[in-house]
Amino acid sequence: MGELVFVGLGLHDETGISLKGLEEVKSAENVFIEIYTSILPNFSISRFEGISGKKLRIVSRKELEDENGEAVLKEAEKGKAVLLVPGDPLIATTHVALRLEAEKRGIKTRIVHGSSIVSAAMGLSGLHNYKFGKSVTIPFSENLSETPYLVIGENLRRGLHTLCLLDINVEERRFLSIKEALEMLLNVEAERKNGTITIERLAVGIARAGSPNPKVKADFVKELLRYDFGEPPYTLIFPGKLHFMEAEALIAFAGAPLIVRKMVQ
Amino acid sequence: MGELVFVGLGLHDETGISLKGLEEVKSAENVFIEIYTSILPNFSISRFEGISGKKLRIVSRKELEDENGEAVLKEAEKGKAVLLVPGDPLIATTHVALRLEAEKRGIKTRIVHGSSIVSAAMGLSGLHNYKFGKSVTIPFSENLSETPYLVIGENLRRGLHTLCLLDINVEERRFLSIKEALEMLLNVEAERKNGTITIERLAVGIARAGSPNPKVKADFVKELLRYDFGEPPYTLIFPGKLHFMEAEALIAFAGAPLIVRKMVQ
Numbered sequence: 001m002g003e004l005v006f007v008g009l010g011l012h013d014e015t016g017i018s019l020k021g022l023e024e025v026k027s028a029e030n031v032f033i034e035i036y037t038s039i040l041p042n043f044s045i046s047r048f049e050g051i052s053g054k055k056l057r058i059v060s061r062k063e064l065e066d067e068n069g070e071a072v073l074k075e076a077e078k079g080k081a082v083l084l085v086p087g088d089p090l091i092a093t094t095h096v097a098l099r100l101e102a103e104k105r106g107i108k109t110r111i112v113h114g115s116s117i118v119s120a121a122m123g124l125s126g127l128h129n130y131k132f133g134k135s136v137t138i139p140f141s142e143n144l145s146e147t148p149y150l151v152i153g154e155n156l157r158r159g160l161h162t163l164c165l166l167d168i169n170v171e172e173r174r175f176l177s178i179k180e181a182l183e184m185l186l187n188v189e190a191e192r193k194n195g196t197i198t199i200e201r202l203a204v205g206i207a208r209a210g211s212p213n214p215k216v217k218a219d220f221v222k223e224l225l226r227y228d229f230g231e232p233p234y235t236l237i238f239p240g241k242l243h244f245m246e247a248e249a250l251i252a253f254a255g256a257p258l259i260v261r262k263m264v265q
Numbered sequence: 266m267g268e269l270v271f272v273g274l275g276l277h278d279e280t281g282i283s284l285k286g287l288e289e290v291k292s293a294e295n296v297f298i299e300i301y302t303s304i305l306p307n308f309s310i311s312r313f314e315g316i317s318g319k320k321l322r323i324v325s326r327k328e329l330e331d332e333n334g335e336a337v338l339k340e341a342e343k344g345k346a347v348l349l350v351p352g353d354p355l356i357a358t359t360h361v362a363l364r365l366e367a368e369k370r371g372i373k374t375r376i377v378h379g380s381s382i383v384s385a386a387m388g389l390s391g392l393h394n395y396k397f398g399k400s401v402t403i404p405f406s407e408n409l410s411e412t413p414y415l416v417i418g419e420n421l422r423r424g425l426h427t428l429c430l431l432d433i434n435v436e437e438r439r440f441l442s443i444k445e446a447l448e449m450l451l452n453v454e455a456e457r458k459n460g461t462i463t464i465e466r467l468a469v470g471i472a473r474a475g476s477p478n479p480k481v482k483a484d485f486v487k488e489l490l491r492y493d494f495g496e497p498p499y500t501l502i503f504p505g506k507l508h509f510m511e512a513e514a515l516i517a518f519a520g521a522p523l524i525v526r527k528m529v530q
Contacts, residue, residue: 010283011378018380019287019316020280051284088380090388096514099391103517113276113385113475115283115353115378118394122383123355123376126364129383130400134425137395154423160399210378249361252368 002107004076006089006099008114009033011210013042014051017084021112025052029079032072036061036170037094038086038117039233041208056084061171069098076107088116120209121163121235124216126249127204131240133160138181138236139167140174149188152238153196159241159265166234175232178205182221182236197221197238202263204237204254205229218254241265267372269341271354271364273379274298276475278307279316282349286377290317294344297337301326301435302359303351303382304498306473321349326436334363341372353381385474386428386500389481391514392469396505398425403446403501404432405439414453417503418461424506424530431499440497443470447486447501462486462503467528469502469519470494483521506530 005024010016017025025031031054035043045056063071075081089095089111099109122129133155136148148164155162166176185197199222207215207229215229218239239246244264250256270289275281282290290296296319300308310321328336340346354360354376364374387394398420401413413429420427431441450462464487472480472494480494483504504511509529515521 008380010380013285015285015288016283016378018275018281018283020278022284023280088384088388090391091384091394093393093510096391096510100510100513100517109518110477111385111388113281113380113388115273115275115380116384118387119353119356119381119383120376120378123353123360123378126355126361128358129356130402133399134397134423135395158399158419212375245358245361245365248365252365253374 002077003080004072004102004107005080005082005110005112006095007082007084007112008088009040009043009084009086010114011087011117011120012040012208014044014048016040016115016210018112018114021114022052024112025054025082027080028054028082030057030075030081031055031084032057032059032081033084034059034064035086037092039168039170040086041231041233042211064094064098068101072098073102073105073107076102077105088114091116091118115210117165117209117235118163121206121237124206124209124214125204125237126253127161127237127239127246128243131161132163133158135163135165137165137167138176138184140176141180141184144184146188149185149192149196153194156196156238156240161240162238164236164238166236168233175234178229178234178236179225182225202239202260204239204250206235206237207231208233209235216254218250218256218260267342268345269337269367269372270345270347270375270377271360272347272349272377273353274305274308274349274351275379276352276382276385277305277473279309279313281305281380281475283377283379286379287317289377290319290347292345293319293347295322295340295346296320296349297322297324297346298349299324299329300351302357304433304435305351306496306498307476329359329363333366337363338367338370338372341367342370353379356381356383380475382430382474382500383428386471386502389471389474389479390469390502391518392426392502392504392511393508396426397428398423400428400430402430402432403441403449405441406445406449409449411453414450414457414461418459421461421503421505426505427503429501429503431501433498440499443494443499443501444490447490467504467525469504469515471500471502472496473498474500481519483515483519483525
């Protein structure tokens with residue numbers, strides 16, 4: 001019987017995969033890779049092919065979403081197929097849909113996990129993971145949405161941190177910048193006037209999580225608006241109530257202004 | 266100048282580390298490992314030493330917490346030291362404290378991420394990550410706490426899922442079981458009577474995330490109470506509002522009863 005193994009590539013480049021993930025690739029008959037649900041800025045297909053000794057076949061959004069991953073499923077029905085995905089598999093809904101279709105066809109499925117921006121952002125910021133509320137994606141401005149603003153506000157009212165993933169379009173190499181995300185939130189603030197996102201609000205911007213040189217900067221929105229985070233991808237965190245050790249972490253690891261100590265509650 | 270690199274071991278065994286994490290180990294002068302903040306059930310020190318060609322030094326809770334990681338910091342001041350940690354580094358507060366102390370002493374610190382139960386549990390259950398609210402740890406019964414019950418209730422009122430990490434004591438090889446966790450929550454329910462955790466509440470139990478044979482079972486509390494999840498570690502999820510694809514995922518990947526389809530909102 002066939003088998004489809006979802007293998008997480010982790011973050012940033014081709015060395016983010018786990019040892020067990022690489023073994024799955026080496027023992028697969030067919031290896032597919034999906035690189036549009038998220039971005040691995042420094043991932044090289046040829047370097048990965050060199051490491052694994054396997055040829056990779058890129059599956060496009062069209063193949064996975066419009067054609068329900070037929071290309072992948074056909075191979076998985078015959079033998080062992082691996083689908084390489086950025087980060088940790090099945091965080092993206094597309095993968096869940098594909099796994100459902102595979103199970104429907106009697107194809108065994110397994111997951112080999114990889115590191116994810118969800119926990120990486122918590123570790124990089126030093127903010128406590130159990131104090132994060134609902135997370136949210138901030139879309140490109142053409143799909144202006146009030147949801148992120150409302151989610152951040154709801155979390156703040158409970159003293160919780162909010163992890164904001166910034167929208168990307170890998171095919172068009174477009175990445176919502178931290179500046180654009182903050183401006184969108186300030187625009188919603190101008191309408192809603194809840195005081196959720198003001199230029200005095202503390203936020204943490206993260207660029208290139210998982211790379212050798214991630215940029216993690218905590219400051220007030222008015223400062224982050226002009227801060228240069230360098231290359232994508234980007235993540236944004238709005239801290240809620242700060243524990244003293246969280247404040248110290250933001251100062252030490254994210255260059256937060258010392259006044260953050262006064263915000264400890 | 267010295268350097269301390271926190272390297273995530275990911276989940277379950279010695280092959281959960283990333284390729285870049287292994288490279289950091291190979292190029293380190295001193296390699297420490299901390300295996301009490303979380304459990305890697307099938308991790309073998311000697312197998313890892315074989316893979317990496319490095320001798321590992323285990324740091325105890327006492328060394329890290331009572332002695333502020335002095336043993337690790339002394340080596341990190343001299344040259345490159347790696348601290349191997351289960352899952353993704355700096356999710357545990359202990360690591361944040363150590364990193365703060367290292368930075369205070371002028372030791373450069375970096376993080377090499379690993380897969381974490383936080384995202385693994387989302388992927389294994391097929392529940393959407395942006396619908397998870399605040400997460401919580403359910404402690405051993407001797408430290409009876411109402412917090413988990415209240416957190417789950419608050420998330421449920423907003424239609425959000427709750428990830429519950431179950432307490433462990435690696436030194437004593439004690440693991441809070443899913444049955445014990447559910448009984449504790451039912452005891453709080455008997456006092457509080459909010460209707461948050463009843464025997465009719467849907468929950469998802471996960472055992473051995475990241476292993477080749479994780480057990481993922483979705484059912485009502487009264488059924489999960491007598492379900493055999495096998496070996497630890499364990500995680501528990503209380504789903505909030507279900508999207509239809511989440512319901513299908515729970516049925517297909519977690520053996521949820523078909524009636525879950527009627528719970529889609």
